Amino acid sequence: MGEFDLIxxxxxxxxxxSPLGVGDDCALLAPAPGMQLxxxxxxxxxxxxxLSTVDPRRLGHKCLAVxxxxxxACGARPLAFTLGLSLPQADEAWLAPxxxxxxxxxxxxxxxxxxxxxxxxxxxxSITIFGEVPAGQALLRSGAxxxxxxxxxxxxxxxxxxxxxFRGTRAVPQAVFESARARMELPTPRVALGLALRGLASAAxxxxxxxxxxxxxxxxxxxxxxxxxxxxxxxxxxLAEAMTPQDRLDFALAGGDDYELAFTAPAAxxxxxxAAGRSCGTALTCIGQIEAAPGLRLVDAEGQPVARAVTAxxxxx
Ligand code: ADP
Ligand code: MG
Numbered sequence: 001m002g003e004f005d006l007i008x009x010x011x012x013x014x015x016x017x018s019p020l021g022v023g024d025d026c027a028l029l030a031p032a033p034g035m036q037l038x039x040x041x042x043x044x045x046x047x048x049x050x051l052s053t054v055d056p057r058r059l060g061h062k063c064l065a066v067x068x069x070x071x072x073a074c075g076a077r078p079l080a081f082t083l084g085l086s087l088p089q090a091d092e093a094w095l096a097p098x099x100x101x102x103x104x105x106x107x108x109x110x111x112x113x114x115x116x117x118x119x120x121x122x123x124x125x126s127i128t129i130f131g132e133v134p135a136g137q138a139l140l141r142s143g144a145x146x147x148x149x150x151x152x153x154x155x156x157x158x159x160x161x162x163x164x165x166f167r168g169t170r171a172v173p174q175a176v177f178e179s180a181r182a183r184m185e186l187p188t189p190r191v192a193l194g195l196a197l198r199g200l201a202s203a204a205x206x207x208x209x210x211x212x213x214x215x216x217x218x219x220x221x222x223x224x225x226x227x228x229x230x231x232x233x234x235x236x237x238x239l240a241e242a243m244t245p246q247d248r249l250d251f252a253l254a255g256g257d258d259y260e261l262a263f264t265a266p267a268a269x270x271x272x273x274x275a276a277g278r279s280c281g282t283a284l285t286c287i288g289q290i291e292a293a294p295g296l297r298l299v300d301a302e303g304q305p306v307a308r309a310v311t312a313x314x315x316x317x
Contacts, residue, residue, distance in 0.1 A: 001090045003118055010099040011083060011113055018080050018114050027114035029080055035132040038076035042066045046123035051166070056094045058185040059125075060101030065187045066208065067129035068109055069259040072194030073206040075139040076131030078109045083116035084126035109191055139197060139204035139263070144222035146292040148202050148264040151273060153193055153282050156211055157237035157248065159184035160255030176242040183238070187259035192280035197263060200272055204263035210254040215262050216296060222264075227297040228253075228288035230306050236285060253308065264290055 001009070007022065015021035020028035031037055044063050046052055064081065071078050083102075087095075106113060111129070162180035164170040172180070190206075197204060203222055207214045211233070219226055236252040237243055243251065265273050270286070277284035298306040 001092065003090075006090050006095065007116075007118055010095050011116060011118075013103070013113060015080075015112050015114060017110070018112050021112060021114040022116070027080065027082070029114070029130055031079065031132045034135055036135050036138065037079075038071055038074045038131040038133050038138060039128065040067055040070035040074075041126060041128040042070070044125045052123075054185060055097070057097040057101035060098040060103075061105050061186055063125045063127055064102050064105045064111070064129075065189045065259060067127045068105070068111065068189035068191055069187065069206040069208070069261075071129060071131040072189050072191045073139065073204050073261055074131070074133060075137065075194045075198040075201075075204070076133040077195060078111035078191060079130045079132055080112045080114045081106070081127050081129040083113060084124075084128075085116060085118045086121035086124040087118070088120070088123055109189075133198075137198050139194065139201050141203055141205055141218045141221035143201075144203040144218050144224050144264040144290045145266070146224055146290055147267060148290040149267050149270060149273075149286050150215070150226060150228065150262065150264055150288045150290060151284050151286050152207070152211070152236060152262050153190050153260045153277070153284055154188070154258075155183070155236055155238040155283075156207060156233075156258045156260055157243070157251030157255040158239050159187075159257035160251040161237070161239055161243060161247070163257070170247075172239075172242045176239055180239055180242075184257050187257070189259060190261045190280075190282060193261055193277065193282045196276040196280050197261075197265075197273075200269055200276055201263040201265050204261055207258045207260045207262050208256065210256045211258075211262060212253050212296060218262070218264065219290075219294070219296065222290070223294075225291045225294040225296065226288055227291060227299055229301070230298050230308075231301045232285060232287040233298075236287075249308070 162184040234248040
């Protein structure tokens with residue numbers, strides 16, 4: 001199978017919303033009038049972002065999910081994406097399930113594959129995604145204000161449990177491992193929540209490198225600090241029963257690979273935020289508040305400071 005057969009077979013699909021898809025030198029997109037384009041790129045490299053043994057269908061899902069998660073964090077509606085693919089060989093037993101996992105999630109979100117590039121090389125997958133958001137309404141990292149509440153969607157820390165089991169530092173029953181592994185390999189991008197938070201959240205980010213690090217980006221961009229309640233944070237892992245109390249807190253604070261949204265909203269919008277979560281069926285947990293004093297503080301149920309050395313993931317640290 002040659003390069004062009006491969007593209008035609010697995011990645012060339014008729015477009016519905018975009019004026020031009022795969023097959024020409026460029027794709028054409030048509031954002032609606034008054035909309036801004038939201039654009040994001042993610043690279044996934046074998047051995048760094050995923051294990052070589054991962055199910056290719058799950059990998060296809062995850063590659064797009066991490067990009068959809070970036071659109072969600074900006075409150076943008078997905079339009080289309082391009083796929084850069086470097087493959088060691090044209091292995092149909094890998095390509096077919098990879099394309100299925102990728103395109104099933106794309107269809108779920110009405111996000112069309114409109115182009116890409118395919119070469120031979122180490123296994124690397126790079127997706128650039130395009131979404132649209134009404135001009136001026138994108139959720140940014142820079143809007144958090146003192147007094148705002150800090151919220152997290154869904155669950156945090158379960159993907160980290162799976163990673164630690166893979167690393168051999170933790171042991172859990174098989175069923176727990178499969179659940180944790182599904183959280184790591186099949187993240188759910190919170191696209192509907194991102195849309196529902198437009199006009200409500202003051203700042204937002206998706207949690208990919210761990211809550212402390214990602215929330216830290218919001219604090220830095222907004223020029224504020226925050227206090228987190230550890231007893232609320234420790235409830236975030238879905239698989240908390242399989243973790244020690246310390247792991248619950250540490251994995252939720254610094255786990256990574258969660259692809260939930262962390263966002264801030266004025267305290268006066270508390271009920272409206274809860275209603276937004278209900279409207280899209282996503283659990284939301286209020287875990288702390290934004291303060292003028294810079295830095296991130298942790299307090300226990302009695303309001304006493306909690307000391308925890310947590311560091312965010314950094315590819316070059
Ligand atoms: P060019 O030489 O202009 O880069 P290519 O020959 O690489 O074009 O690609 C031919 C067409 O196939 C283009 O429309 C390109 O966007 C599309 N394409 C290439 N690789 C992929 C891929 N992995 N997924 C989707 N479309 C792809
Ligand atoms: Mg090319």
